[in-house]
Structure formats: C-alpha cells, structure tokens
C-alpha cells in the first residue's frame with residue numbers, strides 16, 4: 131500500500147478530515163462498498179472513460195478500465211472511474227470536432243472538481259485523444275494516456291481493407307461504375323472486424339502516436355491492437371504507473387515541453403500522420419502555455435522523411451506497424467533528430483525509453499535513408515489566399531499535383547457541392563482546382579472533414595483519381611489526395627477564400643510553400659465590398675458559444691477562453 135509520505139494528497143482535502151464535510155465525502159463513496167482504508171491517504175486515481183456504444187471505436191473501454199483498475203489497486207491506489215463526453219467520429223453531427231472543446235471542458239472540470247490525485251485518460255476515436263489531453267493539461271494533475279488500440283486488419287475478397295481509406299476508395303469505384311454496389315455493402319463488416327479504432331494511420335492512430343511521442347503514454351501504446359492481450363497488459367501497467375507518478379508529482383506540465391512538441395511533430399512526419407494533428411497539437415500546446423505555431427510544423431517537418439508504409443500514404447495497417455516495432459522503432463530511427471532528454475510518463479527520458487527498440491520489418495518501417503517519401507512532413511502554405519496559413523500532406527498527394535496552376539471551380543457550401551459535383555455541365559476538368567467555402571471552424575460550424583471532396587463523376591469515368599482541392603475544412607486522416615486544408619482565415623469570417631470565384635486562376639507550389647489567387651488586389655477589394663457573411667446554422671446553445679469564441683485553424687481551433695492552464699485548486703467546499 132502506498133500512502134503518500136511527507137505530502138498531503140489533494141484528495142485528502144475531501145477524505146482526510148473528521149468533521150461533517152469529510153463524513154459526507156466518505157459516506158456516500160461507501161455506498162458502493164468502499165472499505166475505510168480506501169480513504170487513508172492513498173492516491174485516488176481517476177479513470178476518465180470515453181466509453182460509449184455510439185463511439186464504436188471506444189465501445190470496449192469498460193473492459194479496458196477494469197484492467198487499469200487492477201494496476202491501480204496493485205500499486206496501492208484507489209481507482210475511481212468516471213464518464214466524460216464521448217466523441218464518435220462516425221456518428222456525431224455536424225462533426226465530432228465541434229465538440230472537442232466541449233469534451234475538454236467536461237474533462238477539465240470533472241478532474242478539478244473531484245477528489246482525484248492523478249488520472250488515467252482512456253482515449254481512442256479521433257477527438258477523444260486531444261479532448262482528454264487538453265482538459266487534463268489545463269488542470270495539470272499527474273496524467274497518463276491509455277489508447278484503446280486499433281482494430282485488426284480488415285480482409286475482403288482476398289485483399290486487405292483499411293478503415294476509412296478503403297471506404298473512400300471503394301465508394302469512388304462505385305461512382306466510377308467499376309464496383310458493384312452489393313460488393314461495396316458487403317465490405318462493411320470486413321472493414322471493421324474487431325474492437326478498436328481505425329486501423330490506418332488516420333487521425334486516431336496518428337494521435338495515439340503523437341501522444342506517445344509527447345511522452346504521455348507508456349512506450350508502444352499507439353500500435354498494440356485493441357484485441358491483443360498486450361493492450362490489457364499496457365492498461366494494467368499504466369494503472370500501476372500513475373500511482374507512482376502521483377508519488378513523484380510528475381505532471382503534464384513537466385512532460386509537455388517545447389522539446390516534447392518538437393519530437394511529436396517530427397514523429398508525425400515520419401509516420402505520415404494526419405493533418406488533424408496540426409490542429410490538435412497547437413491546441414494542446416496552448417493549454418500548457420507552450421507557444422507552438424504553424425511555422426514550427428513547417429520548420430520541423432520540412433526535411434522529415436515518411437518511413438512508415440501505412441495507409442493512407444502506403445500499404446500496411448496498424449497491426450503490421452505493431453509487429454514491426456511501432457512508434458519506439460520509428461523514434462529510434464529518427465535518433466539524434468529528436469530531443470532525447472525529454473522526460474516522459476515513465477519518469478525516464480525518450481532516449482532511455484527507446485533504447486533497444488528494434489525494427490522487425492523493414493517493409494513497414496523503412497530505414498531513414500530509404501524512405502517511402504522524402505521530405506514528407508506536413509507542409510504549411512501561405513499566400514494571398516491563406517494569409518494565416520493552410521496545410522497539405524504531401525505524402526498522401528499525387529506528386530505531379532504538388533505544383534499546379536488551374537482555374538477554380540467554386541462551391542459556396544457543402545450543400546452546393548453535393549448538389550452540383552456530378553452535374554454533367556459542371557465546368558470542371560482534371561486541371562481545375564475545386565474550392566469549397568464555409569466549412570471552417572465558424573462556417574460549418576466545427577470544421578468538418580469534408581475537404582477531400584469526391585472527384586466529379588465525369589472525371590472519374592475519364593480515369594481521374596486525384597486533383598487539387600482546397601478549402602477551410604479538415605480531411606479525415608484516413609483520406610488522401612492533393613488536398614489543401616485549414617485555410618485561414620476561413621471564408622465565414624471574410625478570409626480571402628470567401629472572395630474566390632469560378633474561373634479564377636489558383637497556383638499551388640508545395641515546394642515553395644505558396645498558395646496564390648491570381649486576382650488583382652483591386653478586384654479582390656471590390657469583391658470584398660459585396661461580400662456578406664453566411665447566416666449561422668443554429669441560434670443559441672453550445673453552437674453559439676462555439677461560434678462566438680472559436681479560434682482559427684492556425685491557432686488550433688480551441689475556444690479562446692479555454693486556452694491556458696488553470697491548475698487544480700478548488701478552494702471552496704461544496705456545502
């Protein structure tokens with residue numbers, strides 16, 4: 131049993147007295163059978179659970195939480211599980227991203243307001259990882275992340291199926307008339323054949339890798355499949371470790387340093403990670419007061435090679451990645467490029483954690499001098515069309531399109547896009563640049579994953595499978611293509627994107643990091659005079675709060691009043 135020595139734990143402000151208030155705190159906890167010694171000064175460990183059957187990627191989290199509890203108990207802690215808002219990427223409308231910040235508030239206030247000394251964050255589906263880390267970081271009690279793990283690889287008609295990536299691919303085949311609809315529908319069950327989150331290097335896997343690279347998880351957390359017994363072992367070990375972290379007072383602010391964020395950006399480049407990581411990392415950094423910017427992404431990612439051959443950039447899936455060595459093997463390959471001295475939740479440095487990491491499959495994780503794609507880090511574009519920046523993932527784009535000049539075909543909204551994209555009279559060719567407006571943080575609202583606009587049917591039938599597309603939206607981490615995203619300022623706040631008209635020439639040059647609208651300043655000024663902002667889709671409620679306070683994409687799309695760390699102090703009693 132561990133009873134903190136020489137330091138009164140935070141939970142003792144609830145449980146440690148002999149008066150009326152402590153009676154109340156202990157007595158009601160005893161209604162689920164807690165013995166008196168649960169309150170004797172041992173660390174109280176919150177297990178922050180995003181279980182929900184509406185978040186299928188996290189639907190196995192009840193069992194995962196039980197494994198964490200075993201570890202906490204083994205180490206002498208008192209585990210208390212609590213639910214927080216769960217964000218399911220596939221079901222939530224208008225987009226799970228609208229609720230990332232709301233869930234982070236839930237997490238922050240649930241931790242701060244309760245008798246908790248340290249917390250285990252159970253994360254899985256895309257937004258659950260940043261939401262929980264943002265909330266915990268703003269509170270800054272000892273915290274460790276346990277990811278739910280990816281699904282096993284899908285198999286269908288003799289081929290591998292990757293979550294998301296093959297949905298986009300197969301649906302395009304149906305639209306092109308090269309795949310029967312019945313076969314497409316048959317693929318559904320094969321696509322998702324076990325517990326876990328998307329098995330491609332989509333946003334969930336990228337974020338699991340990002341938080342491992344940040345040092346917020348035990349090594350190997352990101353890639354162990356959800357169905358593998360070693361995932362349960364890791365959960366149990368994390369339960370043990372958080373008890374020690376409380377004793378050591380090892381907090382997120384000790385781990386989430388600039389060096390840690392720089393490591394994470396490089397790892398995301400090396401794994402071909404999701405563009406969504408840009409937003410989430412900036413938002414997490416904002417919660418701990420580390421001034422990371424889009425320029426850090428470009429500077430650190432510019433010469434990072436993609437060495438992991440996973441969909442959507444490559445061929446393999448997370449299960450293969452785990453067997454090949456996972457994130458520790460990638461970090462070992464990056465070697466001296468990383469800040470090896472950064473401290474992690476293990477209490478050891480990055481260098482110590484990855485000592486002895488081995489790559490077991492050089493097809494899946496390549497040597498750094500034989501990359502899948504050279505210079506593959508997420509590129510940050512600027513120009514008169516994106517004064518505050520935009521991003522593109524070069525490793526997921528057709529190389530020939532990374533330098534392109536063509537006429538715009540403009541869609542004013544996602545509804546406009548759906549209504550016209552397959553119109554045979556749409557003035558679009560393979561050289562066109564498809565432009566989608568009003569899908570940013572305020573415009574959608576919530577910055578939906580609609581940036582990878584489907585290719586117009588008439589082009590699909592001509593064999594076109596990629597073209598330049600740009601918007602203020604996001605793109606699923608499982609998607610691919612020459613897709614420019616996160617244009618800031620967004621159209622709905624009057625960014626230059628709002629002024630683009632069909633036929634305007636747009637020049638993209640990823641090597642030069644430029645995105646240019648070839649329209650004169652005088653003409654743009656005249657258009658601005660005529661521009662009116664779109665009407666809000668909903669009045670009142672959380673959406674109004676969000677639209678009124680959300681920051682632009684280049685600042686991580688957090689709510690302005692949530693930026694920063696507010697600590698864990700709550701000086702007043704509840705009664």
Ligand code: FES
Nearest residue numbers: 187255327328334
């Ligand atoms: Fe949940 Fe992809 S839908 S991780």
